[in-house]
Amino acid sequence: xxxxxxxxxxxxxxxxxxxxxxxxxxxxxxxxxxxxxxxxxxxxxxxxxxxxxxxxxxxxxxxxxxxxxxxxxxxxxxxxxxxxxxxxxxxxxxxxxxxxxxxxxxxxxxxxxxxxx
Amino acid sequence: xxxxxxxxxxxxxxxxxxxxxxxxxxxxxxxxxxxxxxxxxxxxxxxxxxxxxxxxxxxxxxxxxxxxxxxxxxxxxxxxxxxxxxxxxxxxxxxxxxxxxxxxxxxxxxxxxxxx
Numbered sequence: 001x002x003x004x005x006x007x008x009x010x011x012x013x014x015x016x017x018x019x020x021x022x023x024x025x026x027x028x029x030x031x032x033x034x035x036x037x038x039x040x041x042x043x044x045x046x047x048x049x050x051x052x053x054x055x056x057x058x059x060x061x062x063x064x065x066x067x068x069x070x071x072x073x074x075x076x077x078x079x080x081x082x083x084x085x086x087x088x089x090x091x092x093x094x095x096x097x098x099x100x101x102x103x104x105x106x107x108x109x110x111x112x113x114x115x116x117x
Numbered sequence: 118x119x120x121x122x123x124x125x126x127x128x129x130x131x132x133x134x135x136x137x138x139x140x141x142x143x144x145x146x147x148x149x150x151x152x153x154x155x156x157x158x159x160x161x162x163x164x165x166x167x168x169x170x171x172x173x174x175x176x177x178x179x180x181x182x183x184x185x186x187x188x189x190x191x192x193x194x195x196x197x198x199x200x201x202x203x204x205x206x207x208x209x210x211x212x213x214x215x216x217x218x219x220x221x222x223x224x225x226x227x228x229x230x231x232x233x
Binding site (some may be wrong): 036046049 | 160167
């Protein structure tokens with residue numbers, strides 16, 4: 001119930017193409033869904049986040065699509081660039097005041113994206 | 118402004134030994150989180166400290182423990198090390214903004230623990 005399942009595990013995309021990473025969850029108490037980007041040797045950094053009251057959020061070339069009924073959300077990277085090559089993690093969390101459950105981010109297993117020039 | 122800092126960067130131990138990892142959060146952040154990043158397993162939640170108290174704990178055995186100091190820095194202790202404890206241990210900090218209940222986590226670069 002606390003899991004977030006992410007696919008694919010790895011993805012190779014040509015420069016200029018669209019990268020799509022999918023995540024699914026079971027726990028309906030999750031109400032915050034961020035995506036983190038991690039470059040080799042670095043810690044993850046927040047890329048974009050969405051709440052379940054909206055179906056889509058766009059920031060530059062990055063878009064989150066959210067399907068509440070299907071309990072799925074996805075990251076789309078438009079016009080993918082070699083500099084986007086990194087590992088991407090989806091995550092979900094329960095409100096932090098619920099101390100015995102909340103406050104922590106539950107991460108997916110990660111997707112290693114490689115954008116070929 | 119300095120980010121989250123972790124030490125040591127690398128640590129090599131043998132089975133049965135103890136490891137201590139340290140984390141300094143971003144100035145003003147009161148919450149510290151510890152995650153384990155093992156190959157192919159993503160980031161597994163270990164511990165959450167807020168205002169000096171342990172608030173939540175992941176599915177890890179009791180030999181994983183930690184604490185948060187009055188200056189909000191934190192340390193993670195792993196006792197009786199096992200080979201499968203080899204991983205990157207990431208610390209993150211966060212700041213409560215007003216009534217926000219979801220917080221952006223700011224991660225350090227991690228401490229790589231190798232157990233031989």
